[in-house]
Amino acid sequence: MELLVCIKRVPMVGGRIAVTADGLAVDTKMLGFTVSPHEECAVEEAIRVTERHGGSVTVLTLGPPEAAEQLRDALALGAHRAVLLETDGREWGPAATAAAIVAAIRDREATAGRFDLLLFGNEAADSADYQVGIRVARALGLPCVTAVKQLEADPAGGPEGAAGRLVARREHRGATEAFAVALPAVVTVKEGINLPRYPSLPGRMRARKAPLDTAAASFTPDPLERRKLRVPTSDRKGAEILGRGPDAVPALVDLLDEMGVLA
C-alpha cells in the first residue's frame, strides 16, 4: 500500500509557554522542535501498515526550511520518502495549508500513482484547527474518518475498483464508533492508536543522508487575523491544604459531601 502522512513542525513547549514581546508569536528561542503526539502516532501507524502489507510511506510537511528536521525524524523511523513544501516561516491558516497539500498530492499522483491511505494527526499541537485532513479529503473526493484510535487496513477488501478497505474505530461517550470505508481514504489519528517506536541508529544514519523532495509554497493569508497571544491568567489563590496523610480524610469526605458528590 502507498501511504502519505502529513505532519507539522511545532515547538516543544514545556510547562509554561512564553510569548514574544510583540505578543504575536510563541517565543521559540530556547526551544527544540517536534511534531504533535498525534502525528508521531500517524507516522508509526503508516510504517506498521507497510510492514504488514508492503508498500511505502511518504511524509509531507508544509513549513520552514528547518522542518526538514521533522521529515528526517520520520525517515529515521522507517518512512521511505519525504516532501517539504517550503514556506518563508510565516504561519499558514488551515484552508491554505490544505490547498497546498492537495496541489502537492495531485502533482505526485500524476507521476507516481495514487496514495491508498492518507494519514494526518487529528489536530496540530499548536493550532488544533481540526480541518486540514477533512478539507484535503473533500478536495480529493475521498472518504474521511477523524479521531481514529484503531485502524485495520486491508488492501484486498472493499468493493470493486477500490484499493482495499479499512475499519477505523474511535471512542465516543464511553462506547466505540466504527467506520468501514473503501480505500483510498483519509484518516486523522489520535495518540493512543499505538505506542511509537524509537529510531534506530542505522535509521538515523540513513535519514541524515536521504534526499528530500522540496518545493516552494507561496503564502495565502488567512481571514483570521491575530491580535495577541497570551497565557491565560487565573485568579485562583492556590489549594487550601486540608491536612497531611490519612488524617486529612474526614475533612476531605466532609468536603465531598458539601460538593454533593457523595449522593
Added chain:
Amino acid sequence: MTVLCLVELDEGRVADASLRALRLARDLAGPAASLAVAIAPPADPAALGTEGPVLAELGDQGVATVLLLETDGLAPGAYAPAALARGLASATAELGAVLVLAPANTHGQEILGHLAAIADLPFVANCTTATWEEPGVLTLTRQRWGGSLLEDARLAAPAALLSVATDAVTPAPAVTPTTPTVLVHRYRVEAGELDVVATTEPGESGGVALSNARVVVSGGRGVGGPEGFGELEELARLLGGAVGVSRVVTSLGWRPHREQVGQTGTKVTPELYLACGISGAVQHLAGCQGARHMVAINTDADAPIMARADYAVIGDVSEVLPVLVREVRARKERAGR
C-alpha cells in the same frame, strides 16, 4: 440575521457540550438576530415531541427555530458526518445564517470541518469568546495548545464557522425563554456523503463515560503502578464517576489510553476532579481546567497542580486512598445512600 448551532442529544436530552455551544451562539445572536438549531433526527422520534424535555431545554436557551435535518438513506439516530454537514450547509443557505457553531468535540468539529470545505468558509476551532465588532467582523478568543495559550483575533468574513471550547464556556439559560418552532428541513446528499457512517459498538469500560462524568478520580505516576488503580476504580464506583489518568500512566502501559485526560486525551468538565499523584503539567490541565472543583492528593506541596486545585491533601496516595475509600463507603452506608 440568523445564528445556527448544531445540537446533539444524549440519552434523550440536549447534550451538555451542545448547551455550552448554545451559550455562545445565543450571545452572538443577540436581541437583533434569531437563534436556530439544527438536529439530526434522533433514534427515538418522541425525544423531540412536546412531552419530552428537549424542546423545553431549547426554549430555556432562547432558541427560536429547530431544524430537523432529514435526508433519504440516513436512518434516525445514524451518524454520517459528511451528510450531516451537507444538511447543515443546506439549512445555512435557507436561513441565510451568518454563523454556524458547534461544540469543539469530535462530532461537532468533524461536521464543521466538512461544512467548511463544502461551503468554502473559514472555521475557527476552540473559541472561548466571540463578539461582533461590526457586522461581518468578529472579535474572538480561541484556545491554542489545548488551552495553555489564548489567541485574541479578528475575523472578517461574511459567514463563518466556530467550534466552542466546552471547558471554557459554562451553560446558562436565556433571560427570555422561547417556545421553539420545529421544522423538518429536507436536504439532498451528494455522491459519497453516505459512505462514512458510524456503527456503535458497546464500550470496553462499561462504566460511566469519562467525557460526561460528574466525578473523575484521576491517577498519575504517583499511583505507583497498575495495581494502585484498584482503589481509584473503587472510589470512582462509589462516587458514580469515571477513572482518568495522566499521559505517563498510559505511556507506561498501566492503563488504556481512553482514560487519558489532557491535550491529547479527553477533555472533562466534572463537578469534582480528584487528582491523585498527578503533577499538573499544562498539557494535563488542558483536559481538566473546566472542572468545577479540583482536589489534589500529592506528596509534594509545591507541585504545579496546587496552583489550580481548590483543596489538597499532602500525602502518599497509597496511604490516603484506602482510608478515603473506606470512609466514603461508611459515610454512604450511614446515610443509606
